[in-house]
Amino acid sequence: MPSLLCLDLGTSAAKAALIDTTGTLRAQASSAYPTRSAPGGGAEQAPSDWVRSARAAITAIRADGPGDGSPDAPIGALSLTGQMQDLVLETGDGTDVPAILYSDTRAAREADELHAAFRDEDAAVSSWDRITGNLQDATSCAAMFRRLVRTDPGLVQRTRGIVFGPAGHLAHLLGLGCWCDPTTAAATGLLDARSRTWSPPIAAAAGIDETLLPAITTSAGQVIGRTGANAQQLLGLPAGLPVVLAPGDAGATTLGLVGLDPGDEYAYLGSSGWLASVLPRVHSASRPGASHHLALGATRRAPSGTLRISALLAAGAAASWAREALLEGVSAATADAMLERREAEHGRGPTGLLALPSLFGERFPVRDGNLRAAVIGMGAGTRGIDMYAAVLEGIAHALAHAHVEGAEGRRPLAVTGGGAASAPWLRILADVMGRPVRTLEQDDAALVGCAIAAADALGLEHGIVPLAARETVRTIEPEPSAAEAHASLRPAHRALYTAVAEVRALQ
DSSP states (O other): EEEEEEEOOOSSSSEEEEEESOOOEEEEEEEOOOOOOEEETTTOOOHHHHHHHHHHHHHHHHOOSSTTTTTTTTEEEEEEEEESSOEEEESSOOOOEEEETTTTOOTTTHHHHHHHHEEEEEEEEHHHHHHHSSOTTEEEHHHHHHHHHHHHHHHHHOOOOSSSHHHHHHHTTTTTTOOEEEHHHHTTEEETHHHEEOOHHHHHHHTOOGGGGGGEBBBEEEEEEEEETTHHHHHSSSOOOOOEEEOHHHHHHHHTTTOSSTTEEEEEESEEEEEEEEEEEEGEEEEEEEESSEEEBSSSSSSEEEEEEEESSSSSSHHHHHHHSSSSOOOOOHHHHHHHHHHHHOOOOOSSOEEEOOBTTOOSSSSSTTTOOOOOOOTTTOOOHHHHHHHHHHHHHHHHOOOOOOOOTSEEEEEGGGGGOOOHHHHHHHHHHTTTTTEOOOOHHHHHHHHHHHHHHHHHOOOOOOGGOOOOEEOOOOOOOHHHHHHHHHHHHHHHHHHHHHHHHHH
């Protein structure tokens, strides 16, 4: 049975997997690569490291034994995903030009210049924001390129093509031209959100010749060509393999976790946190706000949609801080036991405190780098465990501000990330959200999504399904009275962001 070779070139490593058409993981491996910091907020990686690590991971899984992972086992296709919003210049002269990563902030001056070029005095946001459907800043690829026009004009003149991540770069090296999936394209600050084509005015303002921009795929997985003779040298793969460009990592992860049908949704509770919701395409042209809106290609089941990601800068990081500051540094397991005892005494429901988890500033539901965490409502009987529970409530309320209207009462909300291991936190999340929550197995969702995209693009009959369609680890129902009480607090919690910001402005 041929397997799909899925390659996820992420922020720190290349991950490769062989997944057959039943959805069985046959082999998996990874190989890390470094990130280089540069003065002024720079973050770069060497594209040659991406290729080296990709080959190492592929070699490892193909040498994994006599089964389907062996070098002689048939491979049906190579499917690519990876980090998004990187600026990668293709010069065609063999030079390993450093890729500027999505986290690079050196282009603040250029971002301000672009906003000025598109200033609309009668609007709350600039025309640049409105065209792209997202608030733009120094991490925009448009701003990054404009900075290079100023700082390295020789490199700009040598550029023969532009891609926006490792997946696009690898496709280019394989001789398939310059390509970009719509999810990645929507993160660049160059895509017109309504037409889903590159914006000529933005490209011109950034100093980009439009002919350098990549072609944009239209489906969630699209065959962009076949490997040529150089695939053996580059990746240790034969010629003639179909190459599928899957969605960028945010889209591939969503596809692998829950799918890309409107209404599919999941919450992530890692060091940071977010609520990711699949919406109809019309939302891609909505007013820019604190959420990110990313384009999605069409799938077998649904037309092209929009992925809305509402991201908190601190989720698990805020919980970890609270354990250290409020509970004398106890472990997460000990804190859970304390929450269980508190719940046994007081029952489920609000603590009576309101908390913001914004230790490092915030990106949702407001974008405010100066905002800081707060807990209000303490009384003489308040104890550390009460404030710790309030912090977890605050994270849940922050995510709940992203709820799509009518989400309550729908199918359970999938939850993943390290915080999903905490049963008390999941009960808080269920009560605050007013809907059941369910945890998923911690498989690599981006690779699963990569496989689904490839199988669909190739027209295969397959049994590869999102993790949410598989067996659930646990499902937790909301407690009705607790959910009602939390819902009544939602407006007050949202108002707390404004109040804390106003107080900080007076300090």
